[in-house]
Amino acid sequence: MRKALVVLVAMLVLVSTAFTASAATTLEFLEVMTSPERTALLKSMIAEYEALNPDIKINLISPPYEQSEQKATLMLNTNQTLDIIEVRDLSAKQFVNNGKLTDLTEYLEAWTDAEPMTAVANAAARTVDNTPYLIPANIYIKALFVRRDVLREHGIHEIPTTLEELVETAIKITDPSKNQYGFTWRGKSSEIKFSDLFAAPYVEELKDAEFVYTDGEHHFRESGFKEGMELYIKLFKEAVPNDGINWGFNEQINAFVSGTTPFLIQDPDSIPLLDKMLGPDKYEVHPIPVGPYGFNYIDYGFAGLGIPSYSKHKEEAWEFIKWMSTSDKNGYYNQHYGPLPVHTATFENNEHFQGKHYVAYNYEMNHPEIFVPIPYDLSSEKWPGWAKIHETDMQSVLLGRMSLEQALGKWAKYWD
Amino acid sequence: MHGYKRYMLFSILPAFAFLALFIYLPITQGVLISFQGYTLYDMNNVKFIGLDNFKAIITDINFPFIQILFNTAIWVGVSLLMQFVLGFVLALLMRKPFKGRGIYSALVFYPWAMSGFAIGLIWAWLFNGQFGVINDILLRLGLISTPIGFLSNPSYAMISVLVANIWYGVPFFAIMLLAALQSVPAELIEAATIDGAGSTRRLFSIIIPYIKPTIVSTTLLRTMWIMNFPDIIYGMTSGGPANSTNILSTQMINKLLQFYDYGQGSAFGVVIMSLLFAFATFYLKLTSTKESDAA
Numbered sequence: 001m002r003k004a005l006v007v008l009v010a011m012l013v014l015v016s017t018a019f020t021a022s023a024a025t026t027l028e029f030l031e032v033m034t035s036p037e038r039t040a041l042l043k044s045m046i047a048e049y050e051a052l053n054p055d056i057k058i059n060l061i062s063p064p065y066e067q068s069e070q071k072a073t074l075m076l077n078t079n080q081t082l083d084i085i086e087v088r089d090l091s092a093k094q095f096v097n098n099g100k101l102t103d104l105t106e107y108l109e110a111w112t113d114a115e116p117m118t119a120v121a122n123a124a125a126r127t128v129d130n131t132p133y134l135i136p137a138n139i140y141i142k143a144l145f146v147r148r149d150v151l152r153e154h155g156i157h158e159i160p161t162t163l164e165e166l167v168e169t170a171i172k173i174t175d176p177s178k179n180q181y182g183f184t185w186r187g188k189s190s191e192i193k194f195s196d197l198f199a200a201p202y203v204e205e206l207k208d209a210e211f212v213y214t215d216g217e218h219h220f221r222e223s224g225f226k227e228g229m230e231l232y233i234k235l236f237k238e239a240v241p242n243d244g245i246n247w248g249f250n251e252q253i254n255a256f257v258s259g260t261t262p263f264l265i266q267d268p269d270s271i272p273l274l275d276k277m278l279g280p281d282k283y284e285v286h287p288i289p290v291g292p293y294g295f296n297y298i299d300y301g302f303a304g305l306g307i308p309s310y311s312k313h314k315e316e317a318w319e320f321i322k323w324m325s326t327s328d329k330n331g332y333y334n335q336h337y338g339p340l341p342v343h344t345a346t347f348e349n350n351e352h353f354q355g356k357h358y359v360a361y362n363y364e365m366n367h368p369e370i371f372v373p374i375p376y377d378l379s380s381e382k383w384p385g386w387a388k389i390h391e392t393d394m395q396s397v398l399l400g401r402m403s404l405e406q407a408l409g410k411w412a413k414y415w416d
Numbered sequence: 417m418h419g420y421k422r423y424m425l426f427s428i429l430p431a432f433a434f435l436a437l438f439i440y441l442p443i444t445q446g447v448l449i450s451f452q453g454y455t456l457y458d459m460n461n462v463k464f465i466g467l468d469n470f471k472a473i474i475t476d477i478n479f480p481f482i483q484i485l486f487n488t489a490i491w492v493g494v495s496l497l498m499q500f501v502l503g504f505v506l507a508l509l510m511r512k513p514f515k516g517r518g519i520y521s522a523l524v525f526y527p528w529a530m531s532g533f534a535i536g537l538i539w540a541w542l543f544n545g546q547f548g549v550i551n552d553i554l555l556r557l558g559l560i561s562t563p564i565g566f567l568s569n570p571s572y573a574m575i576s577v578l579v580a581n582i583w584y585g586v587p588f589f590a591i592m593l594l595a596a597l598q599s600v601p602a603e604l605i606e607a608a609t610i611d612g613a614g615s616t617r618r619l620f621s622i623i624i625p626y627i628k629p630t631i632v633s634t635t636l637l638r639t640m641w642i643m644n645f646p647d648i649i650y651g652m653t654s655g656g657p658a659n660s661t662n663i664l665s666t667q668m669i670n671k672l673l674q675f676y677d678y679g680q681g682s683a684f685g686v687v688i689m690s691l692l693f694a695f696a697t698f699y700l701k702l703t704s705t706k707e708s709d710a711a
Contacts, residue, residue: 066533070673073456094676098459176562179546187568188654243545245568245657251544260546384457385675389478395658399570402658410477 025316026057029084030075032068032091033138033303041336049323056316058084076100079310083317087134088303092127093379095306101133102307107318108132115327118365120373121342124302128379133306135325138339140267140301142197143360144286145274147262150180159286163198163296166289167231170239170263183235184252184264185244187398192390193299194265198235199228201291207372212297213415214377220412228291229404236398245395253277267301269338271357285360290370297374298364303339340365382415389414443689450682457676469683479659479667488643488663490574491581495642498582500635503589510590511597521594528587536651539580543567543652567653570660577661580648589634596630597623632703639699640692664688 031042039062046058063071069091075082076095087095095101108114117125117136124136144166146159154173160166170182186194200206202224209217219225236244240261247255256264257277264270265288274283290296305321307314323329327343327350334341335352340361347353347362354362364371377383393410396402453465474481510521527535542549545565554560566576600623608622624631646665649655655662655670662670668684671677 077456077459094457097457188656241546241563241565243563243565243568245565246545246573246653251546255546258547381457384455385670385677388670388674391654392478392656392658395656399658 024055024057025313026059027083027313027317027320028059028061028081029320030061030063030068030072030082030086032072032086032088034062034065034068038337041333045324045329045333049320052323053319056320058320076308081312082308083311083313084320085306085308086137086303087306089124089127089301089375089378092133096128096131096133100309102309102311102314104132104135104307104318111322114322114325115343115345117342118344118347119368120298120300120365121302123373123375124300124304124342127302127375134304135306135321136302136304136342137324137330138303138334138337139342140269140339141298141361141364142193142265142267142288143364144288145256145264145266145270146284146286147256147259147282148284149282150259150262154180159284160289161287163201163228163231163289163291166263167235167239170235173262174239176241179260181241181255181261182239182263184256184261185236185240185247186252186265187245187247187395188391189248190387191394192387195229195232195390195394196299197265197288197296198232199225201293201296202228202231204293206297206374207293207295209374211377212299212374215380215382215415218412218415220408220415226404226408229408233397233404245398256283268340268358268361272336272338280357285357287360287364288371295370295372298371299376300373386414446682446685449678450686452679454679454682455675455677465679469679470687473667473671473680473683473687479662479670483659484662484664484667487574487659487661488665491578491649491661491663492639492642494578495581495585496635496638498578499585499638500589500631502582502586504593506586506590507593507597510594521590524590525587527584528591530584532584532645532647533651535580535584536648539576539583539648540567540652543576568657570657573653573657573661577649577652580652581642581645584648585638585642588638592630592634593627596627600626628703632700636696636699639695643688643692664691 029046031039039060042060042062046060050056050058061071062068069088072085072091073094074080076085077098077100085095085101087101092101118139120139120141121136124139125132125134144159148159151157151159151169151173156169156173158165160169166183172182173180174182196212200212200219203219203222204224206212206219211217213219241255243251252264252266253270253273255261257274271285274280288296288298305324307317307321311317324333325342327341327345330343331341331346331350331353334346335350340358341347341350341353347358352358390411393402393407397404397407450469451464451466452462453468454462506524510517510524541547543551543566545551545563545568548563548566550566551560551563555563564572566572604622604626605618608618613621643663644665646663646669649661649663649666650669653661655666664684664687668681668688671681671684675681
């Protein structure tokens with residue numbers, strides 16, 4: 001009798017939990033740009049959303065950063081349950097090619113109270129096939145970080161506005177015997193985004209180009225590009241410690257914080273880091289120096305949210321993405337995480353993004369005639385691995401194992 | 417007898433099924449992919465392309481195959497030799513009890529418990545050309561006048577990653593060889609001593625032959641692990657500068673993570689597997705012949 005009672009109670013409990021479980025929809029959400037701080041931030045925002053929508057539960061999947069891109073690919077390609085996925089510039093094309101992302105055009109058309117986004121954010125949303133497969137959430141563009149205190153010690157009071165001035169100033173303050181160098185080099189992991197920034201604006205036609213370069217359209221044979229590269233190599237030889245060849249993000253931040261190299265080109269997500277390590281008053285952020293034709297290009301990186309094509313809860317997922325994509329929530333998200341928000345209103349209303357460290361970014365985005373937004377052609381099948389090839393060749397050039405002419409010829413052939 | 421055989425077959429079936437599912441199936445899959453045009457960029461267009469992936473990795477002008485093979489040989493050869501020698505010395509030192517041996521051995525075995533990427537990051541900072549402790553010590557000792565770019569100078573980069581890997585692998589040999597050394601009967605050594613054998617003679621004529629099976633299996637295992645271990649290099653140099661520390665397994669990772677090319681990545685996997693298979697066959701044959709000679 002007692003046994004029967006226990007069984008009965010157990011069954012009742014099972015049935016009741018089954019009912020409550022079916023009442024709430026659980027959305028699976030995979031983040032990719034994982035870091036402990038960001039995961040905590042996302043979780044707090046999800047908790048807020050769940051409190052507002054008791055019938056929705058969101059399960060955040062946060063693989064370690066190094067594996068997250070693979071995990072995303074694997075989950076999508078094996079159709080594992082997933083309703084919201086973080087898509088970044090580098091993977092968008094791949095996901096679309098494999099038919100794994102939902103075209104959000106219809107959802108966007110029906111979204112009448114959407115707030116206007118910046119030009120860069122709008123372009124980011126339509127990166128692949130001019131179709132909105134994602135709603136951008138974080139924008140990354142580069143600016144010049146400066147240690148004015150170090151420059152002042154060397155009697156320099158003007159911040160360089162052209163690439164040539166930057167190189168001259170960096171060389172001027174370099175004194176290896178005092179371990180003082182001028183520029184924070186990037187030698188590995190996406191070093192291409194730094195070297196192109198010096199060489200490409202020496203090509204006047206770049207201003208009208210659709211991409212920095214693409215299949216069959218590139219500038220590696222232009223004398224201007226070579227001139228820019230020569231300037232960049234000169235910068236390395238005369239204003240950078242030899243060790244720079246092996247510098248990634250961490251080494252860059254360290255060199256800048258220590259004052260060894262008072263010029264750093266970086267994305268806005270370095271701001272919270274530098275605020276913590278150095279203090280907000282110890283550094284300034286200025287627009288990227290321009291080339292001889294008075295412009296430089298702005299290659300924007302981004303991450304946003306999309307819906308897997310096979311999701312069974314697209315409507316619910318869209319509701320969450322909409323909520324995350326209000327200027328209020330997006331502003332809050334980026335304020336605590338670092339990158340730039342996507343709405344024009346945020347730059348006007350949010351005090352944080354009116355702060356001194358963001359003025360340069362705002363200026364860059366509002367002056368497209370000087371800072372021309374030109375992306376890389378991430379859709380090209382030649383893009384995957386290109387950065388690694390470039391890194392190896394560039395290291396060979398800096399080590400004197402390959403001439404600049406050889407490298408340029410090789411790159412031209414690759415993109416012909 | 418027949419019934420016994422059937423019983424035996426049934427007994428090994430679960431283990432075999434497990435191996436088949438988790439080892440043989442993925443290996444077969446990997447080998448199949450190495451013959452396919454298989455890139456994450458275009459999963460809808462996967463097809464068999466014969467030996468094209470192998471041709472592509474062997475003729476790659478950006479990442480010369482010969483250089484990668486040479487780097488791999490240095491990486492495996494030097495790492496293994498130094499790990500073994502130092503591990504053996506440590507094991508010999510720790511064989512006899514002394515005060516604080518427990519703490520000492522815990523300290524010695526510590527590196528083995530760390531993840532490869534973490535080790536790579538730690539050593540990358542130690543070898544850093546600007547703020548690295550190693551440069552700092554050398555400068556203070558007056559041995560150098562300007563910091564050395566350990567990880568940015570191709571002549572030093574391979575040595576630096578090797579030092580990190582040797583540091584990591586020594587405890588493995590120390591643990592395994594210490595266990596083996598403790599199994600050498602004391603009376604055997606005693607008898608040899610009475611017969612007038614000196615310590616060198618005892619080492620080479622008694623101890624090493626006695627623990628030879630352990631030496632053979634540990635060196636073989638380590639060879640495989642070192643060859644399949646891109647973590648430290650990836651954390652320290654990503655195979656650079658200019659390919660000078662690029663080995664087969666780091667290039668395999670490059671193909672997967674940077675190029676999204678699983679076909680060529682798997683081709684590297686097949687090359688690694690074939691080399692290890694050939695080495696293991698050769699090595700086991702070599703060591704077992706000697707054993708029967710000795711007997």
